[in-house]
Amino acid sequence: MTTAASNNSVPAAAVREISRRRTFAIISHPDAGKTTLTEKLLLYGGAIGLAGSVTSKKEQQSTSSDWMAMEKERGISVSSTVLQFEYNACCVNLLDTPGHHDFSEDTYRVLSAVDAAVMVIDAGKGIEAQTLKLFDVCRRRGVPIFVFINKMDRPSRPPLELLDELETVLKLAPAPVNWPLGDGPRFRGVFDRQKGEVNLFEKTAHGAFKAPLEVAGIDDETVRASLDEDLYETVTSELEMIDGLTEPLDIEKVIAGEQMPIYFGSAMNNFGVQNMLESFLDLAPAPTGRFNNGEMVAPTTNNFSGFVFKIQANMNPRHRDRAVFIRIVSGVFERDMQVVDQRTGKKVRLANAQKLFGQGRETLDTAYAGDVLALIGNYNFLIGDTLTSDPKVTYDEMPRFTPECFAYILNNDTAAIKRYRSGMEQLMKEGVAQAYTVHGSSQAVPMLGAVGPLQFEVLRARLESEYNVPTRLETPPWSVVQWFKENEPDTNRREQDPPKVHLPSGAAIARDQDNNWVVLLSSKYMVSVLHDRNEHLTFRDHASE
Missing domain, CATH: 3.30.70.3280 (Peptide chain release factor 3, domain III)
Known part of the structure; x- marks a missing residue:
């Protein structure tokens, strides 16, 4: 494998912008809590003021990622959504995807456009059929996997049993980043193994949860007082066991697809979500390149290139327009720039580029490798098209599927x-x-x-x-x-x-x-x-x- 020449690189300011991008998808079996987790991540990122609940009840706040009428009626995700927000020093591109098997083709295409994936597991059910299918796609594409074991506030399978199932079925070494303190009604928070801190959560009268109380060390008296004796003994015993059974977290192994960081929590009740987000952004890879005829095109390559991975009609039904979603692979996008559509050989001016947030949108003047660009209008692009300023570059990223x-x-x-x-x-x-x-x-x-x-x-x-x-x-x-x-x-x-x-x-x-x-x-x-x-x-x- 060879890499694009380093002397053909974007300016230093653009290199810094590219390096702080994190582009990932959230995948799961239906009802594991994927869209709820998405909303809570956006809430922490300050991108929304009130996290919506994924439910068909009309009086509930609707989610940012589910905007179709059918999604709101049924409480399911049937289309992929791009959501960008800032968190700490990172610019986060979050792609929410359908969990239902019938929409797996859309999900598979989205996985071609990301650099990592967070796989949501129901703590009461473990690995389910659709989860395994999506994991296999990630493994074939070399996408690093991070695991969020959700719904710990409900009666769950023992965490050691879940860990064993993940390792046995997925054939990856588990690396628990945090550990749950009980489950169901006894769930009291999570222990951050990397920081050595216990995050305790206190439920309020309206069902919300106060900010976590951080206590250094599992042996602290405050922690002991918050857990009954049986639970405390169970948790300390489990922590001793996983110290001996699991390898230390190794980011190089994670990127290589040999190890998976694992987080426990409850998306609905904000247990462990912020812990997971901060750790994920610290560990997840910056934008990665894509292959062009066996050669890796680096994100910092000066020539602009990208590929169409999704087309969505009527995101604004009043205008009958289409949104063409493009993963930028290399270089810097500037509004009104001209590129070549490699399928047709025609030059196209990229005039109406916008940044999307679910169904919302705003004009976009500049974007960088790792970002997802939305072109609004009647562009004659098809899924899989390569758009580039370098006529020698063509990407072949889109999988084809057999109808069932x-x-x-x-x-x-x-x-x-x-x-x-x-x-x-x-x-x-x-x-x-x-x-x-x-x-x-x-x-x-x-x-x-x-x-x-x-x-x-x-x-x-x-x-x-x-x-x-x-x-x-x-x-x-x-x-x-x-x-x-x-x-x-x-x-x-x-x-x-x-x-x-x-x-x-x-x-x-x-x-x-x-x-x-x-x-x-x-x-x-x-x-x-x-x-x-x-x-x-x-x-x-x-x-x-």
């Missing part, structure tokens, strides 16, 4: 056909679903494929609320897709005709949005039947080679 379900979203009102087409065109550019044209079908609109069925419900809800288009959902009989090509191309076959395929019962041929041929099947069982009948073809179960 299919549906047609059909217009119910002929008078709304223009709005329907416009809405579908804009929403499909967000990349939440893939389009398929079924060969020989009389259906006038493409069939959609997605990771989970909730994506179709979101698309329908947004067509209704943002474009005033009533729709209906029709589910075709297929659930599995296989891409294929001929082992020996038939030179007599017309391009618009599919290769010869011996189809199992109920199967169909289609083209994906990149004009690749696919076979649609009704069940995974039929895959082996398809392969056995077509030895003259090569099959794969994902879009990319």
